[in-house]
Amino acid sequence: MIWQFDLIILALVVISAIAAITIKDLLSAGVILGAYSFLMCLLWTEMGAVDVAFTEASVGAGVSTVFMIAAVYKTTRRTKD
Amino acid sequence: MELILAKYNYWIYVFLMMIGFYAMIVKNNLVKKIIGMSIFQTAIILFYVSIGAKKGATIPIIEHHAHSGAIDPAHYINPLPHVLMLTAIVVSVSTLGVALALILKIYHQYGTVEEDEILEQIQ
Amino acid sequence: MKAIGLITVFSLGMALFYATIDFPPWADPQSPASLHVSPHYIQETMKETDVSNVVTSVLADYRGFDTMFETSVIFTAGIAVILILRKYSKKEDEKFLPEVSEEAEPDIIIQTVTRIIVPFIQLFALYVIAHGHHSPGGGFQGGVILGASFILLAISFNLKAMLRRISERKDILLGGIGLLIYSGIGALCVLLGANFLNYKVLHLIIPEASQVEARSYGILGVEIGVAIAVMAIMIAIYANLSSDGKYDKGL
Structure with missing residues (x-):
């Protein structure tokens, strides 16, 4: 394994995890x-x-x-947080 | 410095797990809670897979010509955590399906997927 | 609420950070997890099962029980989704309907490309199942790809087009058959006089196969069972989620 790749991918993973739980639109979160x-x-x-x-x-x-998109499409996209 | 180099991967896994756990208990929206659960699961699976990693080893597929001599286990990554986590990923998608089915049912009953509005309607 | 949550998360995180000090260094070849059982799997898999992908041989042979019950967990989850969502009566009894209700226009480019690409996806899935002995892949991945090809059909046309190829009854039946293939191979081993899921004895009924090759064939049979079960359950969960259990037009 190459530690440069490791570090870059880990940083991107953390950023996308934070983005997924903070974004205010459930379709985008999915x-x-x-x-x-x-x-x-x-x-x-x-x-x-x-x-x-x-x-x-x-x-x-x-x-x-x-699955996530199908469920969001059948309910609602809006969220308060 | 040596401690950081040896352990920084574990710390990032713990941080990911904290993000997922935070979403599970603080977020008000049920779909957000499911997303948090997904992140929590992948963080734990990531930790398990990383237990099997070995420096300077290759993927756990034995070369066809190598089995004439003795095989050195240090040359191949530990396959056992991979097996356990492979099934865990497939089970996680089916639990995700059940959770989303429950959310659909809740939406039809209450017209919302926000936790506090559902609690208001129940009372 | 937010403060309590943050304190809980932070204290748990600190406890885990403290615990990492005792761990072996990351990717250490001498870590205790890599010293006891796994060297046996790595050294003996070619001699004992004739399967070069160690993950496949451990998954379906050495730890066959584990995989069998994981498959039944997936099957149970599919049944649970059907029990929660499936509606058989035609009348609308829901108080709240989805916010987006208009149907998208069918797109000729997407439909043509889907029609061309679906057979190739299914061929690739069969390759993944059959070649799992020598390369990454196996029953779970192949089954999910097979299911995804049907889901693609349902997305680009509509759910009715998918149900014409694989009806609801046939789908659930296939899920059961997949699990039955897995446990049936195990039971066959018992009938031939060995332990449950000990494929060694299958050489009695497979012509011109040694005991080692019989284990390889047993793994292949089990993978096929897993693939069928996983495919059927993925299709069932998607069909229920995307049509609210009504099996009408889907997304």
Whole structure:
């Protein structure tokens, strides 16, 4: 593993996690959670856990984002916090 | 300095976990709480996977020509945490599905996904 | 409320920061977690199971029970979503409807591209399942990709188009069949006179297979079961979430 990549990806992961919980629109929050999952997948690839990264790319970033957007679309986008 | 270099990864995982936990208990919106739970889960999974990491080792797929001689375990990353966490990720997406189904049901009943408005209507 | 939450989070975080001092350094090859069980898996997997991807062999062979019950957790979650959301009566009894209710216009470019790309996605998913022995992949990933191809169909056309390919009844049945394949292979091992999920004895019924190769075939069968179950449950959860359990037009 290369510590420069490690540090950059970890910083991006923390930024997208904070963005996902502070943004005031639930649809955007769902999409940012998908981006967070892709960055997490990069982190695992860099750590050598290829199977876990593959699962995260297909499950966390793909299907769970779709579930989140389907649920938000069926309820409401607005939120107070 | 040596302590920081050896441990900074763990500290960032703890920080991620704190973000998820904060969203779970402070945020008022139920979908935000679910997002916090997701972040919490991935932080713990990240910690487990990092236990298996080894410096100077390769991914846990044995080379086909290497099995004539003895295989040195130090050359391959520990596969056990990967197996446990791989199933945990797939289970986490199905729990996410159940949680979102409950949120849909709550919305049909109360017309909102904000926790305080639901509590007002219940009383 | 916010202050109490912040104090709780901060104190828990401090406790965990303090605990990291006792941990072995990050990515240390001599850490205790890497010294006891995993060297056996790494050294023996080629000799004992003929599977070069250690993760697959541990997942489906050495720790087969774990994976079997994880699959049943996924199946149970799918059933729970159906029980919570599915509505069989036609009448509208909801007090509150979704805020966005207008339907999007069907887009010809998206529909054509989807029609072309779905077979390739499914072919890739089958490759991921079958090639999980030698490369990253396996039942869970392949099953999710198969499910995602159907979900893509449902998003770009509508839910009815997906239900024409795979109806609700067929979908739930497939989920059960996947779990049954997994536990059935385990039960077959018992019938042939070994422990549950000990694939070694399958060489009695697979022609021209040694005991080691029989374990490899057993892993493949189990992965197929997992893939079918995961695919069916992903489709069921999406169909229920996107149509409020009414199975009408979807998003």
